[in-house]
Amino acid sequence: MGPLNNSSPLTTHVLNTGDGLPAVRMAISLHRLDPQMTLWNLITVGSTNEDGRCPGLITSDAFTPGTYKMRFETGQYWESLEQGSFYPYVEIVFTITDADQKFHLPLLLSRYSYSTYRGS
Amino acid sequence: MNRLQLIKDHILSRERNMAMPATQPSPLTTHVLNIAKGVPGANMTISLYRLDPVSSVWNELTTRLTNDDGRCLCLITKETFIAGVYKMHFETEKYWNALGEISFYPFVEVVFTVTDASQKYHVPLLLSRFSYSTYRGS
Numbered sequence: 001m002g003p004l005n006n007s008s009p010l011t012t013h014v015l016n017t018g019d020g021l022p023a024v025r026m027a028i029s030l031h032r033l034d035p036q037m038t039l040w041n042l043i044t045v046g047s048t049n050e051d052g053r054c055p056g057l058i059t060s061d062a063f064t065p066g067t068y069k070m071r072f073e074t075g076q077y078w079e080s081l082e083q084g085s086f087y088p089y090v091e092i093v094f095t096i097t098d099a100d101q102k103f104h105l106p107l108l109l110s111r112y113s114y115s116t117y118r119g120s
Numbered sequence: 121m122n123r124l125q126l127i128k129d130h131i132l133s134r135e136r137n138m139a140m141p142a143t144q145p146s147p148l149t150t151h152v153l154n155i156a157k158g159v160p161g162a163n164m165t166i167s168l169y170r171l172d173p174v175s176s177v178w179n180e181l182t183t184r185l186t187n188d189d190g191r192c193l194c195l196i197t198k199e200t201f202i203a204g205v206y207k208m209h210f211e212t213e214k215y216w217n218a219l220g221e222i223s224f225y226p227f228v229e230v231v232f233t234v235t236d237a238s239q240k241y242h243v244p245l246l247l248s249r250f251s252y253s254t255y256r257g258s
Contacts, residue, residue: 067226075233086232086256088205094224095213108253115246115253118224 009063014052018110022052027073069093085111147201152190156248160190165211207231224250
């Protein structure tokens with residue numbers, strides 16, 4: 001694995017708790033709030049790998065304090081499995097005050113529930 | 121009128137009132153629980169929005185405060201509750217700040233699809249400073 005993939009200070013892990021498997025090939029996007037414009041600036045677009053992870057979300061240099069949003073295209077994911085879902089997408093908005101720390105934001109997901117937490 | 125007649129009239133009147141309640145319960149409900157402290161999430165501001173399918177704009181339907189039990193009565197009426205995409209916005213940071221604590225999440229938004237508006241939908245939020253979960257309940 002290249003050094004870039006290992007160095008993202010922000011990571012995620014999407015788990016399909018309905019099936020007990022990682023959620024593979026789910027589209028994810030990371031956004032940062034521009035405080036002046038009250039707009040969301042898109043930073044990264046990616047999709048989860050076979051382990052439900054998305055390496056290389058952001059570089060240490062780009063990771064500055066602020067308000068971020070991770071958007072998970074959960075509706076598309078369930079559609080690709082030919083299943084319906086209660087949530088068309090999931091957005092998690094969080095505040096980074098100390099960008100020297102690492103932040104792990106998993107998403108545990110089923111068709112009718114989800115949870116998230118700050119992990120490690 | 122004798123006492124028996126008075127009592128009968130009272131019971132019949134109550135039955136009539138039960139059959140035709142003055143306010144129907146909201147078909148959409150929520151319940152906020154502070155799982156860090158094991159208490160209901162009281163006095164949290166919640167806003168409900170519906171997505172306009174044509175303009176893709178979120179229209180605000182109501183803003184309410186949770187009560188001492190962490191619930192919000194009268195979120196929406198049966199008549200206003202139609203199929204569509206809804207968003208519940210929970211002012212979680214303001215809630216934690218009022219308790220003298222910081223929060224990882226400035227707010228929580230749960231976006232969900234109502235396909236059959238004749239059903240009841242319960243969308244709770246279980247919350248701590250560094251985690252939250254939601255599910256379709258009953």
